[in-house]
Amino acid sequence: MTTTTVDVPKSTLSRIIAAGTHQRVLAFASLIILLIGFSIASPNFMQTSNMLAILQATSVNGVLAIAVTLVIITGGIDLSVGTMMTFCAVITGVVLTYAGMPMIFGIIAAVLTGAICGACSGTFVAKMAIPPFIATLGMMLILKGLSLVISGTRPIYFNDTPGFSEISRGSLIGEVMPALPIPNGVLILFIVAAVAAYILNRTVLGRYCFALGSNEESVRLSGVNTDRWKIAIYALAGAIVGIAGLLIASRLNSAQPALGLGYELEAIAAVVIGGTSLSGGRGTILGSLIGALIMAVLTNGLRVMSVAQEWQTVVTGAIIILAVYADMMRRKKSS
Amino acid sequence: MTHLVEMKGIEKRFPGVHALKAVQFDLKPGEVHALMGENGAGKSTLMKIMSGIYARDGGEMFVDGNPVSPDSPRAAQDLGIGIIHQELSLMNDLTAAQNVLIGREPRRSFGRLDEAALNAKTAEIFASLNLSMDPRTQVSTQTIARQQLIEIAKALSYNPRVLIMDEPTAALNDTEISELFKVIAKLRADGVGIVYISHRMDEIKRIADRVTILRDGAYIDTVGAAETPLATIIQLMVGREVTQSAPVIPDTSQNPVALEVRHLSRGKEVRDVSFDLRKGEILGFAGLMGAGRTEVARIIFGADPRDSGEILVDGKPVNIRTPHAAVEAGIGYLSEDRKHFGLAVDMTVRANIAMACMAQFTSRAGVLNETAMKDIADKYIGQLGIRTPSDVQQVRLLSGGNQQKVVIAKWLLRDCDVLIFDEPTRGIDVGAKSEIYALLEDLAAQGRAIIVISSELPEVMRLGHRIAVMCEGRLTAILPGGADVTQEQIMEYATQRDTASRFSEEVL
Numbered sequence: 001m002t003t004t005t006v007d008v009p010k011s012t013l014s015r016i017i018a019a020g021t022h023q024r025v026l027a028f029a030s031l032i033i034l035l036i037g038f039s040i041a042s043p044n045f046m047q048t049s050n051m052l053a054i055l056q057a058t059s060v061n062g063v064l065a066i067a068v069t070l071v072i073i074t075g076g077i078d079l080s081v082g083t084m085m086t087f088c089a090v091i092t093g094v095v096l097t098y099a100g101m102p103m104i105f106g107i108i109a110a111v112l113t114g115a116i117c118g119a120c121s122g123t124f125v126a127k128m129a130i131p132p133f134i135a136t137l138g139m140m141l142i143l144k145g146l147s148l149v150i151s152g153t154r155p156i157y158f159n160d161t162p163g164f165s166e167i168s169r170g171s172l173i174g175e176v177m178p179a180l181p182i183p184n185g186v187l188i189l190f191i192v193a194a195v196a197a198y199i200l201n202r203t204v205l206g207r208y209c210f211a212l213g214s215n216e217e218s219v220r221l222s223g224v225n226t227d228r229w230k231i232a233i234y235a236l237a238g239a240i241v242g243i244a245g246l247l248i249a250s251r252l253n254s255a256q257p258a259l260g261l262g263y264e265l266e267a268i269a270a271v272v273i274g275g276t277s278l279s280g281g282r283g284t285i286l287g288s289l290i291g292a293l294i295m296a297v298l299t300n301g302l303r304v305m306s307v308a309q310e311w312q313t314v315v316t317g318a319i320i321i322l323a324v325y326a327d328m329m330r331r332k333k334s335s
Numbered sequence: 336m337t338h339l340v341e342m343k344g345i346e347k348r349f350p351g352v353h354a355l356k357a358v359q360f361d362l363k364p365g366e367v368h369a370l371m372g373e374n375g376a377g378k379s380t381l382m383k384i385m386s387g388i389y390a391r392d393g394g395e396m397f398v399d400g401n402p403v404s405p406d407s408p409r410a411a412q413d414l415g416i417g418i419i420h421q422e423l424s425l426m427n428d429l430t431a432a433q434n435v436l437i438g439r440e441p442r443r444s445f446g447r448l449d450e451a452a453l454n455a456k457t458a459e460i461f462a463s464l465n466l467s468m469d470p471r472t473q474v475s476t477q478t479i480a481r482q483q484l485i486e487i488a489k490a491l492s493y494n495p496r497v498l499i500m501d502e503p504t505a506a507l508n509d510t511e512i513s514e515l516f517k518v519i520a521k522l523r524a525d526g527v528g529i530v531y532i533s534h535r536m537d538e539i540k541r542i543a544d545r546v547t548i549l550r551d552g553a554y555i556d557t558v559g560a561a562e563t564p565l566a567t568i569i570q571l572m573v574g575r576e577v578t579q580s581a582p583v584i585p586d587t588s589q590n591p592v593a594l595e596v597r598h599l600s601r602g603k604e605v606r607d608v609s610f611d612l613r614k615g616e617i618l619g620f621a622g623l624m625g626a627g628r629t630e631v632a633r634i635i636f637g638a639d640p641r642d643s644g645e646i647l648v649d650g651k652p653v654n655i656r657t658p659h660a661a662v663e664a665g666i667g668y669l670s671e672d673r674k675h676f677g678l679a680v681d682m683t684v685r686a687n688i689a690m691a692c693m694a695q696f697t698s699r700a701g702v703l704n705e706t707a708m709k710d711i712a713d714k715y716i717g718q719l720g721i722r723t724p725s726d727v728q729q730v731r732l733l734s735g736g737n738q739q740k741v742v743i744a745k746w747l748l749r750d751c752d753v754l755i756f757d758e759p760t761r762g763i764d765v766g767a768k769s770e771i772y773a774l775l776e777d778l779a780a781q782g783r784a785i786i787v788i789s790s791e792l793p794e795v796m797r798l799g800h801r802i803a804v805m806c807e808g809r810l811t812a813i814l815p816g817g818a819d820v821t822q823e824q825i826m827e828y829a830t831q832r833d834t835a836s837r838f839s840e841e842v843l
Contacts, residue, residue, distance in 0.1 A: 203446045207429075211437060214426035221388065221424060222489075223409035224438040281428035 038301035064267035075280025076132035080139035082263030088245030093156030118238020122231035168250035213280025346393030387411030417495030432457035432470035479625035593784035599644035619799025667751035671758035715744035736767025
């Protein structure tokens with residue numbers, strides 16, 4: 001059997017490094033280059049307060065990007081995360097401000113609402129066989145409309161719930177280490193990322209994310225209840241979107257029903273820059289996190305350099321195309 | 336002796352096809368029961384019904400004498416029925432172990448995976464197969480043959496009582512096949528019933544106890560493997576006496592060279608392939624799955640880029656980088672996947688035939704001349720004998736053979752001098768096959784240069800004036816066609832790997 005290549009057993013560590021290296025190194029290197037470039041261009045950039053501002057700006061988009069990553073790895077897409085985030089915030093407003101319940105119920109409501117919305121999307125995709133693009137496009141509009149209906153198109157403020165704004169703006173770390181006042185929003189982002197990465201790489205749910213994206217028919221033929229797992233994955237993504245809803249409501253100290261559209265595209269952009277394949281089967285949470293950071297650094301850096309906001313948008317678009325092109329080139333070479 | 340599985344009067348219809356007509360089949364414990372028939376005879380459909388992938392439209396199925404209707408792969412697995420699919424159905428982004436135990440991952444609390452147990456369990460299964468592979472190997476890095484072995488390991492991991500093997504050896508070399516047969520012998524000793532589908536006659540004699548033959552969706556006969564001569568089995572499969580006489584091969588050695596390929600290479604898939612093709616000649620391409628035949632065709636056609644090598648048409652070097660350039664140079668490619676790449680199945684016969692030369696039917700203002708298109712379509716419908724109610728019939732409503740003729744008409748209209756046919760009779764029933772063969776021979780007789788890529792050796796041998804054999808991206812031999820060549824010879828070159836082939840290349 002001359003074809004048999006000798007299998008050299010590799011250590012788990014080296015395999016983990018090898019698995020995602022190319023994908024992420026590129027994004028990570030770009031991030032470092034951006035950071036260095038902006039610090040040279042402007043002395044104001046590399047200051048603790050500015051760094052914290054970047055992290056704070058990343059938190060909402062980062063959490064959304066993590067949610068979308070899960071769905072994209074299954075070979076799907078979720079266009080509804082932006083308006084779903086708003087919907088979760090509005091429901092929290094209903095629970096806390098309209099009903100006057102304690103804060104913990106508002107938090108539970110946000111996460112639960114997200115999970116239910118996600119499960120709905122998942123059901124449309126799995127049971128009714130509607131393409132994810134269409135199913136979540138529909139959800140996007142439904143949730144946008146519902147947010148406006150429930151709130152009567154007016155923002156819901158959280159002035160009656162003291163401490164709600166602390167969810168995002170406060171700093172638990174800052175209380176322990178005053179020199180490093182990392183906002184809670186950022187802390188939550190990293191916790192969500194760590195948990196999502198664990199789920200993705202160490203649990204059955206995560207395994208089926210990759211398996212579905214890799215070859216769904218084959219998973220089905222192996223006797224796996226693919227519908228159920230797909231719904232579960234969309235629901236998990238929804239629950240994470242609920243957390244993003246809490247973060248943004250807390251940051252604005254209000255649920256803004258008109259907000260939300262456009263966030264889904266920024267989240268997808270972050271995922272793509274982070275090297276997750278839109279055709280499914282491959283992707284990492286760390287990559288999406290770096291992608292979200294790149295977008296925030298870019299926006300912030302260009303602002304610090306006094307580049308007009310309009311141009312920031314143009315640059316972001318160009319970066320997305322470049323990132324995907326670089327990834328395609330790399331893949332072509334390796335295959 | 337009770338039957339492990341018994342199927343009676345099984346019916347299955349697909350739109351436009353009566354795929355199974357009152358088919359019966361049974362399997363005893365510890366036997367290897369071969370299921371034979373030509374492509375499209377209904378073997379795979381019958382097995383998909385047995386394994387819960389398709390629902391039957393009629394008939395009965397029993398396991399251990401109890402009536403059952405497995406309605407999902409899982410339900411069939413619960414009945415102890417496992418299947419190894421013809422097409423590889425692995426998840427390329429996952430590791431070998433993750434593939435083998437998909438759906439049954441060893442878990443810890445809260446849905447956490449026990450990766451160590453997963454790998455250990457898979458290593459055990461690999462060991463029983465005498466397969467040396469790290470369970471943590473990513474599937475996409477493995478050769479087709481080794482992926483096939485992973486697939487087999489996966490099926491065995493269910494501890495099936497009934498194991499269906501649909502062409503398990505299509506991509507394996509002799510050593511690997513012997514290993515597989517050892518595994519089959521072991522399973523059979525354990526009382527597992529095995530349904531074996533293969534096109535390789537010699538294998539049937541080696542391992543099968545009984546043979547059931549299907550033809551055009553109908554049950555023909557069940558015979559003992561040992562006492563029935565192969566010729567009889569083939570006759571039952573084809574439905575007529577098969578004459579072994581090879582076709583008359585015209586002498587094309589004086590014809591001008593239409594296509595010249597020099598040192599074509601692309602990654603590992605195509606390695607230094609060179610050949611000539613003369614006008615009026617049919618060059619058959621044989622090889623196992625993944626040998627690189629389709630890849631060569633796609634490079635010539637400009638569908639994939641090449642790393643190095645050159646292509647000459649009529650003696651002049653051409654720079655083909657896109658399919659458009661290939662068509663301009665007079666090269667047509669008829670993909671193995673007609674529905675995907677060859678036809679717009681929801682459009683009419685007329686529209687499909689005219690598709691590749693729209694300019695010919697378009698006025699200066701950009702308006703289509705339907706009358707001219709109809710005339711041309713009618714001409715080809717008559718000339719190629721396309722069976723369709725009219726030229727405005729949707730192509731998807733035609734049978735496979737007639738669909739293939741529409742594709743051929745499309746390329747004839749384009750006036751291509753070099754035509755590459757990739758699996759021209761895949762999914763086409765027996766009668767239509769010989770029509771396609773006659774058509775290809777006609778085209779050659781008219782002076783067109785033709786390449787036929789086929790996984791069915793009899794087809795390559797029936798058609799090829801010369802036969803090019805590929806293995807692992809290399810051209811291992813160009814054999815003379817006709818009566819001089821045997822299946823064994825071709826298989827030898829098709830499985831000639833690495834060191835051995837380097838030697839023969841020197842000889843060539």
